[in-house]
Structure formats: structure tokens, C-alpha cells
Amino acid sequence: MTIDRDLGAAIAATRFGLGAKAGEIDAARRDPRGYLIGQIRPEGADQPEANAATSVQRFGDVRAYQAERKAAKQAGDPKTDPVRQAAQLLRRDTGADFMARLQLAAATDAAFRERWTLFWANHFTVSANKLVTATLVGPFEVEAIRPHVFGRFEDLLVASSSHPAMLLYLDQAQSIGPDSFVAQRSGGAGRKAGLNENLAREIMELHTVGVGAGYSQADVTEFARAMTGWSIGRFEKAAEPGGQFMFRPYAHEPGARTIMGRRYADGGEAQARSVMKDLAASPHTAHHLAVKIARHFVADEPPPALVARLERSYQESGGRLDAVARTLVEAPEAWAPTATKFKTPYEFLVSSWRATGAAPGDITVIAPTLNAMGQKVFSAPSPKGWPEEAQIWCAPDAVIKRMSWSETFAAQAIGDRDPSALASAALGARLTAPVATAVARAETRPEALAILLMSPEFQRR
DSSP: OOOOHHHHHHHIIIIISSOOOTTHHHHHHSOHHHHHHTTOOTTOSOOOSSOOOOHHHHHHHHHHHHHHHHHHHHTTOTTOHHHHHHHHHHHHHHHHHHHHHHHHHHHOSOHHHHHHHHHHHHHTOOOOSSHHHHHHHHHHIIIIIGGGTTSBHHHHHHHHHTSHHHHHHTTOTTOOOTTSHHHHHHHOTTSOOSOOOHHHHHIIIIISSOGGGOOOHHHHHHHHHHHTTEEEBOTTOTTSOBTSEEEOGGGSOOSOEEETTEEEOOOTHHHHHHHHHHHHHOHHHHHHHHHHHHHHHTOSSOOHHHHHHHHHHHHHTTSBHHHHHHHHHHOGGGGOSSOOOBOOHHHHHHHHHHHHTOOOOOHHHHHHHHHHHTOOTTOOSSTTOSOOOHHHHOOHHHHHHHHHHHHHHHHHHOTTOOHHHHHHHHHGGGOOHHHHHHHHHOSSHHHHHHHHHHSHHHHBO
16 A cells, blocks of 8 residues: 555654654655654663663662661651651652653654553553552563563563562562462461462463453463462572562472463473463464554554454564564554544643653643543553543543643743644644644634644544
8 A cells, every 4th residue: 555655754753653743744754664664673662861770779769668667657656757758759769760751752753662662561561559569660661661672572571570560560479379388388288378360360361362362260370370489589688689580489389280271391480481482472462462552553443454464473473573563564554544543641741742842841740730631640540551442531521631731831832933833743744724724823822732732633643
């Protein structure tokens, strides 16, 4: 399928990317597909620059805070200043991580690469639903997601599943095999001693094969048993890698496991890795991921032909995500002229900054704005991540909040610039005559920019 270069350039920047910034549509015009393919690279995604703290450092900070809080509680004053100050510092770190990610999104010249990365970060969601995971979401993306987004899916799966953030978010770190040495020592082999199925269930249901793969509850339980022993090193133990993944053989459930009809010999840590390898290679996983990618980039009801292309690419490449990304860009279905995807609040703010050349400012202003629009910072409502469907984000109350923000933002961002020129640069060939006319006829420049930001063409991608 041959696409008009003007329209193709606009689609490249606004659908595959994060919204066009000045000159981006012009840069994509010569070869829209090539412009996107050039952003695929084996070393993975760009890294946010502002905060370089590692998960080990963050986990250590949280453990120190927890110890201090426990001591304060035992002393009869759990609300001492040092404890409050430590909690504030941890929350500040989380805000800095989010701001670094926002600043990268607003300024990057490789917006397709960043959108592809954000898709996988949402696929392998870790939510800030408790203090320790809040401080680890940023390092989780930096360490487990961004390096692997154009590599093998199996590597991305293992990296995310073994990261301390995921092990804590889904309570895997404390999972103990019912017949393990630890369980026997603490109460006998006859009782279920702390087996946790959360991570095993979400890996199967959300991260790999999906609910339609035909697995049973017994398969989930067996996988959970295979994963026992996947934990985090303690700082107080000199022989352990503090704050990093470690396998605890004494907590591992002994014996072979049978999962989805395949038998896995007892190999300690390697047992769960073998299960993940097969899950990653499953045709069910290829289909599940293809549907999600097509839904994210193209339509809430993804074109079957596009799903089939992506599925085939995944299987033929052995789960290479760079190959799948290239297939997405080359697929004619992905370039349909009609924009059907409704931007999430995060995408709306980022695209507004990009369209005006503005930079994200104060997290204490941005966080309440996103919260009011329904997308709280680093806080997806469940392991499913943020939803994709338009009806979630375009309810009347949500649209009113976007309008209110647009009016305030437009007054601050427009300066003495020409709104019509901004509209042309932001939407290119996707700018319709009615919107162009409304922008041109607005009584003030701020009003004109607000009209652009709230237009259907800008709200959809």
C-alpha cells in the first residue's frame, strides 16, 4: 500500500509517535516508514537522564526508612520528624523519576521508540500502590524494560519477572514452597507455607499466553511452585546480593512440575526459567501480544489482518521485538487515514508540550492534573496496566477537565506565536479545514491554541 507522504508523515508523528513537535512532520515526509524504522535499534530505548538511582539504592533507602519507622514506633512516637522526612524524600525520588520520563517524552526526536517503550512498560506494569514499589517503578523501567524493548521477548519477560520491583509488587519475594526445607522447618510439610500465586498467574494471564490459552488453575499453581525461591537479597546478610534478585534454594518447592502439558524437571532456579522460555515461544503468546500491540497503535478493535501479520512476525523471528516493530511500521493496516485511538491523559499532556515546544514543569502541578484526569502518576489500577479503550478516557467529565487544563496551558504557552502555524506543524495533513478555520477565527491566540488542543484531530491519533 502506497501512502500519501504528507498524510503518512502526519500519521508517523501523531499515531506512532507522541505527537508532532516543530519540524517533525517535515522530517518524516520524505520516507514516513523509513523515519520510524530508523528509530528501531538493538541497544533498546533511550534512558531518562535526571535520576540515575538504581533499584539497589532505592530498595536500601526504603529498608532504612522501614527500620527507622519501626524503631520510632517501638519508642512510642511513630510520627517523628526523621521518619516523615525520609518518607518525603522517597516520594520526591518517585516524582523525579516520573519527571525524567516526561521530559524525555516531551523532547525526544525518537518518539516512536519512546511510545514502543511505554507500551512495554504498561504491559509489564508495576504500580506505585505501596511505598517500596513507588520508589522502584523508575529503576524498574530503566533496568528491566528499556534495555530489552527491541530484543527477544523472552529476555524482556525474564528481566521484568526477576526484577525486585515486580517481585515485591506481586508478592513473589516471600513465596515459599509447601514442601520446601523452609516450610518443613517452620511447621511441617502438610500445610501450605506461604505459596503465593500472584506473579505466576499474571505472567500467564497478562504477560504471555493470555486467558484464551486454555491453561488451568492447576497450571498456575504448578508454575507458582516452580517460581518459589525467586526472591531478593537482604542487606543484613553479607553473603547475599542486597536489593538484587537472588534464588533461595531452601524456599524452592522440590520436584518436577507439569504445566500446560509439559514436564519440567526439578532444576532449582532454572525450572521457572524453562517455563518462561516455553511461554515466550508459545503461539498463544504471539497472538496475545499481537492483539495488544495492534490495539495500542491502531484501533481499539484491531484489524485482524494486522494481528495476523504481527503474530506471524513474532513466531518467524523467534520472538524478536525489533522484527515485530518493523512489521508494525510496514503493515498497510497501521496507516489507515482515520485516527481512532483516543489519547490517554499522559499522551495528551505530552503531545501538548511537543506541539508548543513547552517543557514539563513542576511535578506538584502535573501530578494533580493527571490524577484529576484519571491517570495517577505510576499508579495503574491493576497489573493489567492502563486501559486502551476510548470510552475509558473520553467520558464527559474527563473531557471537561482536559478543556480546563487546555485553556490554562494555552494562556501560558502561546506567547506571540501564530496559532495557525502551530496547528499546521502539530497535525500536518491531518489538520481539517473546520479546525483550521476555527483556530484562525479565534478571538485571541490562547483561545486559538485551546481550540487546537481540544479538537478531535488533536485528541485522537
